[in-house]
Amino acid sequence: MSRLTRRQFGLILGASTATLALPAYLRAQEKPKVVVIGGGAGGATAAKYLAKDSNGALDVTLIEENDEFTTCFFSNLYLGDFRDWDSITHSYDELVSRYGIKKVTDRATAIDREAKTVSLGDGSTVPYDRLVVSPGIDIIYDSVPGYSEAAAEIAPHAWKAGPQTRLLKEKLDALEEGQNIVMLAPPNPYRCPPGPYERVSMMAHVLKEKGLTGSKIFVIDPKESFSKQALFQEGWEKHYPGMVEWYGPDVHGGVVGVDVEAGTVETDLDTFEGTLLNIVPAQRAGTIAIDAGLAGENGFCPIDAASMRSTMDEAVFVIGDASIAGDMPKSGFSANSQAKVAALHIRADLTQSQTFPARYSNTCWSLIETDDGIKVGANYEPKDGKITSIEGFVSQSGEDAELRKSTYEESIGWYEGIVADMFT
Amino acid sequence: MKLSSLKNLAKGSGAATAALFCIVMTPVPALADEEAARLLEAEHQVTRILSTAGDPAFGAYLGGECATCHQQSGSGSGIPPITGLPADYTVQALVEYRLGIRTNEVMQLMAKRLADEEIAALAAYFAQEEAQ
Ligand SMILES: Cc1cc2nc3c(=O)[nH]c(=O)nc-3n(C[C@H](O)[C@H](O)[C@H](O)COP(=O)(O)OP(=O)(O)OC[C@H]3O[C@@H](n4cnc5c(N)ncnc54)[C@H](O)[C@@H]3O)c2cc1C
Numbered sequence: 001m002s003r004l005t006r007r008q009f010g011l012i013l014g015a016s017t018a019t020l021a022l023p024a025y026l027r028a029q030e031k032p033k034v035v036v037i038g039g040g041a042g043g044a045t046a047a048k049y050l051a052k053d054s055n056g057a058l059d060v061t062l063i064e065e066n067d068e069f070t071t072c073f074f075s076n077l078y079l080g081d082f083r084d085w086d087s088i089t090h091s092y093d094e095l096v097s098r099y100g101i102k103k104v105t106d107r108a109t110a111i112d113r114e115a116k117t118v119s120l121g122d123g124s125t126v127p128y129d130r131l132v133v134s135p136g137i138d139i140i141y142d143s144v145p146g147y148s149e150a151a152a153e154i155a156p157h158a159w160k161a162g163p164q165t166r167l168l169k170e171k172l173d174a175l176e177e178g179q180n181i182v183m184l185a186p187p188n189p190y191r192c193p194p195g196p197y198e199r200v201s202m203m204a205h206v207l208k209e210k211g212l213t214g215s216k217i218f219v220i221d222p223k224e225s226f227s228k229q230a231l232f233q234e235g236w237e238k239h240y241p242g243m244v245e246w247y248g249p250d251v252h253g254g255v256v257g258v259d260v261e262a263g264t265v266e267t268d269l270d271t272f273e274g275t276l277l278n279i280v281p282a283q284r285a286g287t288i289a290i291d292a293g294l295a296g297e298n299g300f301c302p303i304d305a306a307s308m309r310s311t312m313d314e315a316v317f318v319i320g321d322a323s324i325a326g327d328m329p330k331s332g333f334s335a336n337s338q339a340k341v342a343a344l345h346i347r348a349d350l351t352q353s354q355t356f357p358a359r360y361s362n363t364c365w366s367l368i369e370t371d372d373g374i375k376v377g378a379n380y381e382p383k384d385g386k387i388t389s390i391e392g393f394v395s396q397s398g399e400d401a402e403l404r405k406s407t408y409e410e411s412i413g414w415y416e417g418i419v420a421d422m423f424t
Numbered sequence: 425m426k427l428s429s430l431k432n433l434a435k436g437s438g439a440a441t442a443a444l445f446c447i448v449m450t451p452v453p454a455l456a457d458e459e460a461a462r463l464l465e466a467e468h469q470v471t472r473i474l475s476t477a478g479d480p481a482f483g484a485y486l487g488g489e490c491a492t493c494h495q496q497s498g499s500g501s502g503i504p505p506i507t508g509l510p511a512d513y514t515v516q517a518l519v520e521y522r523l524g525i526r527t528n529e530v531m532q533l534m535a536k537r538l539a540d541e542e543i544a545a546l547a548a549y550f551a552q553e554e555a556q
Contacts, residue, residue: 049488333492340488356485359537361492363530379533391536393529410530413502417493424497 031059032350035118035128037108037288039064039092041071042134042320042335044422049343050132051099057351061126062095063118065107069423070161072192073332074415077367079169080202081209088161090423098424108135111292113313130346133294133301133310134320134335135286136160137191140299143282144184145257155260155277158199159191171276172206178214182265182274184255185221189300190283191321191330193227194376198366199278201232204240205369218272219246220265222255227329228366228376234397235368285322292316300324305382306358308342317342325360326387328380333362336418358382365411371401373408462523469519473540473547474512483549486542489534496553507553514547 036047039062047062054060070089077083095101107121111133117125139157141148147155158168175181181203185196200217207215225248226232236244253268258279265272265279284290284299294301294312301318302311305326310316319342320335328334337360347353363377378392395407490506498505506514520526521535522543538546 053484336492337489344485354481356482359486359489361489361534375530377530377533379537391533393533409502410528411502413500414493416500417491417495417503420495420497421491 031057032129033059033061033127034130034132034346034350035126036060036062036132036134037064037111037118038134038136038286038320039066039069039103040134040136040320040335041073041332041418041422042136042339043132044069044092044095045336045339046132046134046317046319046343047101048095048099048422049340050346051095051101053343054347054351054353056100058347059102060100061102061104061128062092063104063106063108063120063126064092065105065121066162067105068092070165071332071415071419072159072161072195073418075158075161075165076195076199076202078165079172079199080205080367082202082367082370085166090419092423094424108288111288111316113292113316116315129315129350131316132339132342132346133286133289133292133316133318133322134339135288135322137283137285137321137330138287140282140284143187144255144279146260147258147279147281151258151260152279155258155263155279157280158278159186159195159280159283168276168278172203175207175212175215175275177212179212179275180215180273181217181276181278182263182272183217183219183278184258184265184280185219185223185226186280187222187282189298189330190280192364193329193331194232194364194366196280197226197228197232198368200244201235201240201366201368203278204236204243207243208240213240213243215243217244218265218274219244220252220255220267220272221246221248224248224250227364228374228394230397231374231395232366232368235372235374239369239372283321285318289318289322294318295322296324298324305385305387307345308338308358309345317346326380327378327389328360328362328387329364331362331364332418333364333414334360336421337361360387363414365407365414367408367411371405371408373404373411375407375411462525466516466519466523466525469523469540470512470516473515473519473544476541476544478511478541478544478546478548480545480549480552482542483545483547486538486546487549487553490546490550493530506550509547509550511547511551514550515543518543518546 034050036043047060051060068089074083074088092103096103108118110119117127119125156164156168158164256266258265263274285295285301289301294310296302301323303323308317308319310318319338321330341358348355360380365375367373374395376394378389380387380389493503494506498507518535521531
């Protein structure tokens with residue numbers, strides 16, 4: 001059926017009056033089916049654009065285990081008391097009521113690529129002609145010796161927005177003067193390259209606001225350098241003097257392990273103690289993608305740079321954090337951008353609509369302190385077999401306060417824009 | 425910014441023309457020459473693009489990229505709405521970003537890779553879109 005063009009399909013339908021006499025719910029089932037796994041930055045955008053731009057020609061099902069979606073983006077601002085929880089949590093209702101998307105609130109447990117079906121937690125299966133896989137990341141707990149899913153209840157990673165984020169916030173708010181935070185930053189590749197350092201800034205902001213300037217944040221990093229490093233370090237010096245100490249591997253010599261009960265992160269150099277540990281381990285594509293055999297050896301999924309189509313299966317598109325998107329960072333902005341390219345190609349596959357050359361873009365804004373926003377961005381195109389950065393920019397050190405304030409205001413506009421683009 | 429004030433702005437002769445007029449009246453050597461040349465170039469490009477008919481369907485595809493930040497509902501703070509803007513305003517703005525006359529880095533990046541026909545297509549698309 002997916003081999004038929006829409007016109008051929010229409011002709012066949014038209015030729016048989018018996019088919020036309022079918023009840024509406026049966027006829028609806030004859031539309032090409034697209035299933036989207038994951039209702040985050042990639043999946044929600046893909047579902048919306050598929051439904052919106054096909055004007056009802058596609059049957060779009062969104063499988064997402066949660067009722068509502070809390071964005072990781074701006075979750076650091078929630079930690080810093082710049083946003084409340086409700087303002088970063090969004091409903092799927094409009095995707096259903098406005099675009100006719102079927103939202104299935106359940107966990108996708110398996111993909112049968114042979115039969116082209118997705119199995120759900122309740123035991124049922126959903127068939128597809130095309131599948132979008134956007135499950136985000138999963139945490140590799142044992143990449144940090146001593147860490148585990150259970151340990152995360154004491155020392156949260158908070159790298160998926162939800163109960164983990166709230167737990168980190170509670171622990172942050174409970175700190176008293178002189179009590180320290182140790183953050184173990186993740187190795188590459190991980191979602192949101194500036195994310196750990198924006199988080200350090202927001203935690204330092206909370207400490208400073210409460211007058212806890214005798215408390216320190218130690219950042220133990222497996223990486224030699226990080227995104228917007230000069231800008232963050234300049235900001236920490238300026239706003240939080242003496243409160244943030246960052247250690248790269250040339251200083252700490254390597255991470256030996258963590259003991260969440262004792263509140264310690266042991267490195268070759270020294271053992272760092274904190275009342276609050278924020279452990280962010282290594283990451284890989286969401287389990288469903290790996291179990292379906294869509295990932296390569298590094299735990300992420302190879303795609304065709306021109307379409308986001310899986311190189312493992314032409315009926316599957318992998319977008320967002322789970323994909324290997326060349327030079328693009330794993331961000332909400334990137335996932336949203338990739339979703340639109342995937343939707344375009346899926347519509348072309350199933351409804352013969354026109355395709356245009358893929359274009360991608362990304363900008364990551366970060367907040368260092370009140371009204372002190374910075375950003376880094378680039379645009380990308382398929383080139384030399386991967387998504388390649390064409391041109392980019394980054395905020396400069398020593399920019400004036402007015403520019404930093406307008407950068408922050410722009411980030412608020414971006415947030416409102418992207419969540420509207422995903423959910424309304 | 426309200427859409428209505430943007431529209432009023434758009435009805436004027438364009439910032440570039442006004443600025444060009446000032447510079448022609450009071451010439452300052454070197455820098456001003458460069459600036460004047462850029463503004464003149466902007467005027468040429470705007471005229472050239474406005475003389476072609478943009479394809480709104482192509483614009484709808486390209487506009488997906490804009491929708492990440494610019495809300496289609498026509499509301500917004502921090503990032504101005506663009507839905508429903510008159511075509512000549514969109515063309516003028518994108519040309520000015522493309523030439524670096526307008527300074528926002530994100531918009532410069534977006535505009536620099538737009539060919540004339542893409543600017544025309546975007547302008548045609550946003551002009552016909554209604555804020556929802
Ligand atoms: C602290 C932090 C700050 C960040 N800040 C920014 C920022 O400022 N800007 C930015 O652009 N990005 C930011 N990011 C990154 C951004 O959140 C991610 O890159 C983005 O969400 C990726 O989108 P995605 O669709 O791949 O995954 P997600 O948005 O994580 O969505 C995946 C969804 O799939 C669901 N799911 C997974 N598996 C299944 C299954 N088997 N069945 C059913 N449902 C499933 C999950 O519940 C989830 O809702 C930040 C991330 C963090 C952690």
